[in-house]
Amino acid sequence: MRPAEADGGARPVKEVRAFIASRGRAPASLLDRYVAGFGLVMGAAVVGRPIASLLGGLAGATDPSRAGAGTALVLLACAGYLALARAAGPVSVSGGDASWLLLSPLDRRGVLARPARLLLAVAVAAGLLLGLGLAAVLGAPDHLVWRLLAALVVGVSATLGGMALAVLAQASASWQSWVTAGVAVLVVLALVAASGQARPALSAAAHAPPAVLGAAAGAAALACGLLVRRALAALGRIPARALLAASTRAGHVATAAVRLDPGALTWIAEDNHWRARRLRSRRWPSLPGPLALAWQDWLRLARRPGRLALVAGAAALPAVLAQAGAVSATAALGMVGVLAGALAAASSGTAGARRDGDNPSLARLTGVGRGPALAARALLPALLAAAWAAAAFAGLALTGTLPATSWLWGPAVAPALAAGALRMARRGPVDHSMPIIDTPGGAIPTGPLFWALTGLDVALIGCLPAVAALLGGRMGDGSLMAAQALAGVAVLAAYVLRARRAR
Amino acid sequence: MYESIITVTGLTVELGGNPVLTGTRLAVAAGEIVAVVGPNGSGKSTLLRCLAGLQPAGEGTIEVFGAAPSDEGPFWRRVALLADEPAWYPGLTAREHLELMSAVHTGPSRLTVEDALDVFDLRSRADAPPLNLSTGQRQRLALAATLLRPSDLLLLDEPERGLDAAFRERLAGLLDAYAAEGGTVVMATHDPLLAAHGRQVSPATGGVPA
Incomplete structure (x- = not known):
């Protein structure tokens, strides 16, 4: 019997690993250790305070x-x-x-x-x-x-x-x-x-x-x-x-993660999902060209009822959080969380725009112009954002955190969030050629930062009246709500018109 | 009477400081099939990208339908381009991709979806998501989507990719029929049989007959 079999094969694995390690990358330098140590200290400092206050409040x-x-x-x-x-x-x-x-x-x-x-x-x-x-x-x-x-x-x-x-x-x-x-x-x-x-x-x-x-x-x-x-x-x-x-x-x-291209991640999950599914073709409805193109997003969403249910169920989370005491009327962070949730809900209906942004071959074959295609594709995310935000605000109103008419903010913020979701869907990969800012805590690359902010910027600009109402506790203010509705539609229209000319 | 669809004169393109096309000229008439042939790296795909308005010319002029090609809706309604494999829409079956193609074009489709499924041998896989098809089947689906929609000019980059010998022959017949209807075809190809169906030009020799 060879030694490898005698001891259950444990030693060879160790030997193989040692062999690989000896030919692998150089051992950690002093700088590596400094960065790791600094990260640990920073992590402890960031996490330590909330844990200490949590324990104190127990x-x-x-x-x-x-x-x-x-x-x-x-x-x-x-x-x-x-x-x-x-x-x-x-x-x-x-x-x-x-x-x-x-x-x-x-x-x-x-x-x-x-x-x-x-x-x-x-x-x-x-x-x-x-x-x-x-x-x-x-x-x-x-x-x-x-x-x-x-x-x-x-x-x-x-x-x-x-x-x-x-x-x-x-x-x-x-x-x-x-x-x-x-x-x-x-x-x-x-x-x-x-x-x-x-x-x-x-x-x-x-x-x-x-x-x-x-x-x-x-x-x-x-x-x-x-x-x-x-x-x-x-x-x-x-x-x-x-x-x-x-x-x-x-x-x-x-x-x-290494390439800092989070967009790739979602396609892997998406493609794996459809590979494993059995589908039955449905007749395409006869709609005008751009709407016929946008129908793909509706069909995709209808074919993922589980995800739709998850998104719908998540609309109850702000109310549960409010009940648990994590959100109060003045807790702006929780309110902005509702807008972020609605943006995420809108993003679940932008796969078509995302795919055409990544690879426009099919969009060229369809011959639909960029502007009309984008306008037709804004309908679904706007509807999703409106429904999600309305449900979340209505839930918060039920817990008594917000006035009863707050759900009207949902439709008001929807166009701006749809514009933000579409901009997010159409952003290119991270631009790693952008400058890196050196700080004592490590280098901050601006490329990923700008990438992460693309989309959020438009959504935030379009939601400024709503944010002002949330922060100021003026959710019952009708004039602010009207201003929000106008701002939302204006931002979406401007975004679609601008995209008509350039990517 | 032939009408000139494509006119290229003195086209020079450099990619990364490397001259790919130098002084290429090309004239294509309506109803013509042109096969761009030549060894790897001779600029076939670059020429096609220039014709599609996706690669700006360094020097020289390119005219398609009497104007510079532009990456805009009205241009793509007349021109159908098939280069690398397209990214399929998530959640749609093969048949639905074809239905989408026939639904978005206002003019009459050249083929019905049912005919296209038969002609391109995809009926048995019509309900499969394109990613579950084999490489050759995906190429047939892409060709079906390209040939189903109405167009005046076909730009094909290696349409024979992944196709078996029998289907390559059928594709040659389909391209002949397209040209007979008045359509124009420009394709880059390594397949001698496909190339033999058209006028052969080589970008390496400045666009003169190969």
């Missing part, structure tokens, strides 16, 4: 209605984490490892040890955050330290167990349904918590004696430990095709 019982909405947010975050873990793979290897180490006789578990450690770190960090959130929403009338510890243990157990579940689902299809069920249960629980039905249970949890807390944390840790053990055993059995698919995805993400 003592004392919280308002039960806030606890319900807050718990709903924590549960939704947990569901999102689980869905993301599955979408990411979660186990994936770098491009080089996928090409050279994965499809080789090396022990698979050894090859996967490094990504497994990374997942562990991610899960623990996410779990600590989740635990802090849980402690914050439930509050601590007494035994602050024990309650905080129990919340942290429950949080880490949830994320670590969730990651283990996602790894098991990657290794065998029979676990897939468990992940789906887990996400569904979390979403249902979040809905129940948001509706206020779970108030007695939450109040009981917030006032539970330390012994019960210890038992709950212990049970969570035990369940998590069992799942992690199974996941570790399954690590070596993950089929190569699943790993390769996950690694290709991760590779695309890394490439897009």
Whole structure:
């Protein structure tokens, strides 16, 4: 028997990695260490203050209605984490490892040890955050330290167990349904918590004696430990095709991140989605040329009802946040968040403009002029923005944060947001030839900065009256609303007319 | 009586300081098929991009339909360009791409969508998203979209890319029919069979017959 087989193949992987490392890039220089250290210090400074104030504010019982909405947010975050873990793979290897180490006789578990450690770190960090959130929403009338510890243990157990579940689902299809069920249960629980039905249970949890807390944390840790053990055993059995698919995805993400071209990311996700779908062709409606071209966006949106439902459901988030106490009438950030959400909703209907911006071959074949095409394509994003913002403002009005007529702001801001979404969709790749500003904290490249602001600028200019009303707490002001409606239409018209001439 | 559709005189184009076209001249009459031939890097695609108004001329003049080509709606309603594979719209099937093409053009389409699916052998894959088609099928879909819409001038860059031998022959017949209807074709090609269906010119020799 060769030594490689005698010790389970663990040593060869180490040797191979050492070989690769010895021929890889130069070891980290002093400057690299300085940059990494500075980043850590900055991160701690940025995160430290909110965490300290959060911990300081933990003592004392919280308002039960806030606890319900807050718990709903924590549960939704947990569901999102689980869905993301599955979408990411979660186990994936770098491009080089996928090409050279994965499809080789090396022990698979050894090859996967490094990504497994990374997942562990991610899960623990996410779990600590989740635990802090849980402690914050439930509050601590007494035994602050024990309650905080129990919340942290429950949080880490949830994320670590969730990651283990996602790894098991990657290794065998029979676990897939468990992940789906887990996400569904979390979403249902979040809905129940948001509706206020779970108030007695939450109040009981917030006032539970330390012994019960210890038992709950212990049970969570035990369940998590069992799942992690199974996941570790399954690590070596993950089929190569699943790993390769996950690694290709991760590779695309890394490439897009390195090139700072976030636009590429969304196309990968989009194209993968349609590759896996079975479609049935529908007759094209007989519309005038530009509208017939824009029909593609409507059809695409109608074919993704899940995404549409997600966007629609997200319109309830501002109201839930307001209920949880995170948004108040003067909290301008939360209000601007409604505009940002409406902009995101508008962006979900601009795929056609985006594709023609990236590659205009089909647009040239259709022979529709840029101006008319853009005007026809503005309809869907404007409608989406109007509906989303109206629903979000109406929700906030229901919680009593805003006056009852606030929903009218939705249609008023919609044209400006549609112009912003279209400008965002048609922006080119990041211009890396733009100057870099040196600061003591590191260099700030202006190219990505300008790229990120393209689109937001037009949306913000078009929404100035609404922003003024939000910041000044004058949401009931009819003249400001009329000014907003005019400004929105003017910005959209100006944008379309300008785009008629140049890209 | 022939009407001149394209007139190119003394065209010079440099790409990255490297002269690609020098003093190229070309005249194409209505109803003509012109095959631009030559080795890799001889400027075939550049010439086509110049004709489509996508590459400005360094020196010389280019006239298409009596005016300088422009990347605008009215120009593209008369000119159909097929260069690299187009980016397909997300969420649409192959058939819907063809329907879109026939819906946006006001004039009568040269082919119905049903005929195009048959002629280009795409009926069995009509409901598939284009990304799920093979390379050759995607090229056929792109050709179908190009030939289905009404146009007066076809600019094709290596239309034979990915096509099997039998379909290349069928494509030659389709281009002959297009020219017989009064349309004009300018294509860059490496396929001797396709090239033989038209007047062959070479950008490397200044546009004189190859």
